[in-house]
Amino acid sequence: MTDTDRPDTDRPDTAHLDGTRFDTAAIHAGQDHDPVTGAVIPPVHFSTTYAQDGIGGLRHGYEYGRAGNPTRTALETQLAAIEGGARALSFASGLAAEDALLRAVLEPGDEVLLGNDVYGGTYRLIDRVLGPWGVRLRVVDLSDTEAVDAALAARAPKVVWVETPSNPLLRIADIRALADKAHAAGSLVVVDNTFASPALQRPIGLGADVVVHSTTKYLGGHSDVVGGALVFADRALAEKAQFQQFAVGGVSGPLDAWLTTRGIKTLALRMERHSANGQAVAEFLERHDRVARVYYPGLSSHPGHEVAAAQMSGFGGIVSLALGDAAAARRFAESTRVFALAESLGGVESLVNYPDAMTHASVRGTELAVPDDVVRLSVGIEHIDDLLQDLDGALAAL
Numbered sequence: 573m574t575d576t577d578r579p580d581t582d583r584p585d586t587a588h589l590d591g592t593r594f595d596t597a598a599i600h601a602g603q604d605h606d607p608v609t610g611a612v613i614p615p616v617h618f619s620t621t622y623a624q625d626g627i628g629g630l631r632h633g634y635e636y637g638r639a640g641n642p643t644r645t646a647l648e649t650q651l652a653a654i655e656g657g658a659r660a661l662s663f664a665s666g667l668a669a670e671d672a673l674l675r676a677v678l679e680p681g682d683e684v685l686l687g688n689d690v691y692g693g694t695y696r697l698i699d700r701v702l703g704p705w706g707v708r709l710r711v712v713d714l715s716d717t718e719a720v721d722a723a724l725a726a727r728a729p730k731v732v733w734v735e736t737p738s739n740p741l742l743r744i745a746d747i748r749a750l751a752d753k754a755h756a757a758g759s760l761v762v763v764d765n766t767f768a769s770p771a772l773q774r775p776i777g778l779g780a781d782v783v784v785h786s787t788t789k790y791l792g793g794h795s796d797v798v799g800g801a802l803v804f805a806d807r808a809l810a811e812k813a814q815f816q817q818f819a820v821g822g823v824s825g826p827l828d829a830w831l832t833t834r835g836i837k838t839l840a841l842r843m844e845r846h847s848a849n850g851q852a853v854a855e856f857l858e859r860h861d862r863v864a865r866v867y868y869p870g871l872s873s874h875p876g877h878e879v880a881a882a883q884m885s886g887f888g889g890i891v892s893l894a895l896g897d898a899a900a901a902r903r904f905a906e907s908t909r910v911f912a913l914a915e916s917l918g919g920v921e922s923l924v925n926y927p928d929a930m931t932h933a934s935v936r937g938t939e940l941a942v943p944d945d946v947v948r949l950s951v952g953i954e955h956i957d958d959l960l961q962d963l964d965g966a967l968a969a970l
């Protein structure tokens with residue numbers, strides 16, 4: 573096999589799923605019963621290599637584990653179905669997915685226009701890894717229409733990178749409006765859909781070219797597997813990224829792919845509870861005297877509420893709050909009991925994070941710095957009364 577003629581692995585036949593609803597596709601896409609045993613749950617394929625029927629006689633395109641693996645194929649089929657894309661690719665982490673995409677689309681001298689509170693690791697990847705290879709970066713507030721117009725008019729970027737809701741300030745960008753403008757300027761539109769998940773928001777249907785995920789978060793959903801994904805509206809671009817996946821090798825391992833597939837089967841149910849709990853927590857905090865500000869797109873006081881209500885079917889489980897000063901924010905983050913003090917988000921269990929010194933420490937002092945009185949909550953799917961009691965106790969102790 574040469575570098576350029578890498579065969580496409582067979583995708584399981586999911587034609588019978590056409591027209592099924594999200595919840596059904598999440599459970600069945602890519603999950604064809606094992607043809608030999610009838611096993612309802614397809615087995616995890618650990619084999620790194622595949623017997624050939626004569627030289628080059630591949631069965632269903634499988635040859636070597638980096639190039640293709642049936643468990644990864646099953647996950648990629650499921651991801652494409654739930655995001656409404658033509659093709660998906662699964663990676664070892666969200667950042668490995670981002671790296672493969674950016675290598676596939678950028679050349680030295682190209683520019684990425686980045687929202688001003690995207691995930692800090694995305695900023696670091698473009699600034700410190702791709703920057704030395706000649707990739708340029710411009711940062712703009714994507715919820716500010718005039719700033720976006722000016723940025724696109726000044727010099728068309730190769731890529732417009734959108735994260736909505738954003739991390740940790742839950743800013744909302746209008747995906748359809750941004751996609752229309754960016755496409756008119758000739759730019760590619762990438763949406764990091766990690767916070768909403770496809771259960772609540774499907775960017776390809778709103779005009780995005782590529783969706784990025786850290787499947788570590790809501791898709792895996794149980795804080796037990798690191799992974800990432802790309803979903804493409806267009807097959808030709810998917811093939812360029814697939815070449816990067818194959819040639820660089822940041823693929824997901826079989827067990828990681830299988831755990832992610834299992835997580836996705838309950839995504840719709842989990843996101844309903846995350847959203848209900850998130851809304852209740854946000855409303856509770858908004859009423860509380862000790863809280864200076866609450867960031868949650870489900871609150872009518874949120875500046876992006878209308879856009880979020882139009883492009884999302886729920887507001888998700890991430891709620892941030894400002895406590896007026898850094899000392900109070902730190903004390904609060906260290907005194908909850910049900911909410912564990914930890915990085916990451918999107919699992920069934922509730923977590924509390926102090927971005928300035930934890931998740932966003934790498935963007936301190938940059939345009940992406942987070943105010944030092946902000947605390948981010950990843951609201952889990954526990955009983956709401958236990959969550960509110962815990963938050964109330966931590967606020968009372970301030």
Ligand SMILES: *Cc1c(COP(=O)(O)O)cnc(C)c1O
Pocket residue numbers: 665666667668691693694735739764766767785786787788789798799800
């Ligand atoms: C966590 C995260 C990433 C990075 O994903 P990893 O799986 O940690 O590599 C990217 N974007 C967002 C919004 C994230 O929360």
